[in-house]
Amino acid sequence: MELPEFRATLDRWLDEHAADLAPDRSLGTLDEHMAQLAKVKRLAYDAGFMRFGWPERVGGLGGSPLLRAYLGEALTARDLVEPGIYSMTETLAPTMIDHASPALAAAMVPRLLSGDETWCQGFSEPGTGSNLAALACRAVEDGDGWRVTGQKVWTSLAQYAQRCVLLVRTGPLDVAHRGITALFVDMESPGIAVRPIETMHGAPEFCEVFFDDVAVPAGRMLGHEGQGWSVAMDLLPYERSTALWHKAAYLQRRLGDLVEAVADHALDPVQVGETVQLLAAFRARSRATAHRLAAGERLGPETSVDKVLVARAEQAVFDLVEAGLASDVLLEEDAAASRWRSEYLFSRAATIYGGTEEIQRNIIARRLLDLGDDR
Ligand SMILES: Cc1cc2nc3c(=O)[nH]c(=O)nc-3n(C[C@H](O)[C@H](O)[C@H](O)COP(=O)(O)OP(=O)(O)OC[C@H]3O[C@@H](n4cnc5c(N)ncnc54)[C@H](O)[C@@H]3O)c2cc1C
Known part of the structure; x- marks a missing residue:
């Protein structure tokens, strides 16, 4: 579908379904915003709108990324979603599409688009924010997979997330960005502890996340071992x-x-x-x-x-x-x-x-x- 037709069809649908899309109650807490986001994504996904602009191989309906840009604009302009938490989809789905195995991307991306799941981005650590290449959360090979131990911090929405795009160190620190690998981790895995942090605006927007010998299967690697830096460099421009x-x-x-x-x-x-x-x-x-x-x-x-x-x-x-x-x-x-x-x-x-x-x-x-x- 081309942009003018998409805009007209979407605007009509938003008008017709205004009552269904409206928040069930006034939105104040982060819990309420997250519930509203999941509801809107589900309705927009079922109606097809949340699938336009994404490739068919991950459950999308194809078309230009401008279509999904307009969807975000229309939902935000109507005050149906909080813009910060809505951004996560646009940041993390392209990373999965570009770097996960085709089967993993096809299985996972629809869960994010449909609002069934929330994902988070585990990059920053207590000792490394700006200087990301010095990250220390470590993964060691263990049979057919990895075991992760370390800590992340400022991880937005980790307390709601089912999955995390995680940067870990798999090589020695002295090779800096060449020793980093990206993993796609299930947040329910044994050994993960999430501790929300309240910001000064009064919401627990981000968290500390602790990994204690967490098993991650080899198939959950994004890109190749030691190439996590280029995964991150591909993600940040989307963000x-x-x-x-x-x-x-x-x-x-x-x-x-x-x-x-x-x-x-x-x-x-x-x-x-x-x-x-x-x-x-x-x-x-x-x-x-x-x-x-x-x-x-x-x-x-x-x-x-x-x-x-x-x-x-x-x-x-x-x-x-x-x-x-x-x-x-x-x-x-x-x-x-x-x-x-x-x-x-x-x-x-x-x-x-x-x-x-x-x-x-x-x-x-x-x-x-x-x-x-x-x-
Ligand atoms: C609301 C919010 C949500 C966030 N969500 C996430 C998330 O989901 N996942 C995630 O991984 N991270 C997240 N972050 C973390 C964010 O990416 C980091 O806070 C940011 O990269 C800065 O790192 P830092 O906090 O360690 O500060 P530092 O890197 O310690 O910087 C401290 C100060 O020094 C300055 N500085 C540092 N190095 C230089 C330099 N070379 N030249 C000039 N000035 C410098 C910085 O600009 C800053 O003013 C979030 C942060 C916030 C505030």
């Missing part, structure tokens, strides 16, 4: 590009909500203008990236520009919220206000997750502009 497109719709909607909420108060017109400009810049960039992906181009370090722009736009929108609705953001007096407060606080993390702003700027300087030393 910094197509997984972000629907954020523009979300930020646009919240900006509109803000303008309505502060009707009789003044917002600084210069600050509003700068915010709209940042949002437009992100949207234009993200649109170009989505089209490059749809044209079959391989995404790479240039997606760091998308990440810098979305973080700037998100923080600018919520800086404006803080200026216009200061008491809601600072005092948290009622449920409606607490949503503003929670989103404002979470927006502070936009320059950290998916690689910090400083790291993105290093990549832009060194790899795109050829400035300075890459060591």
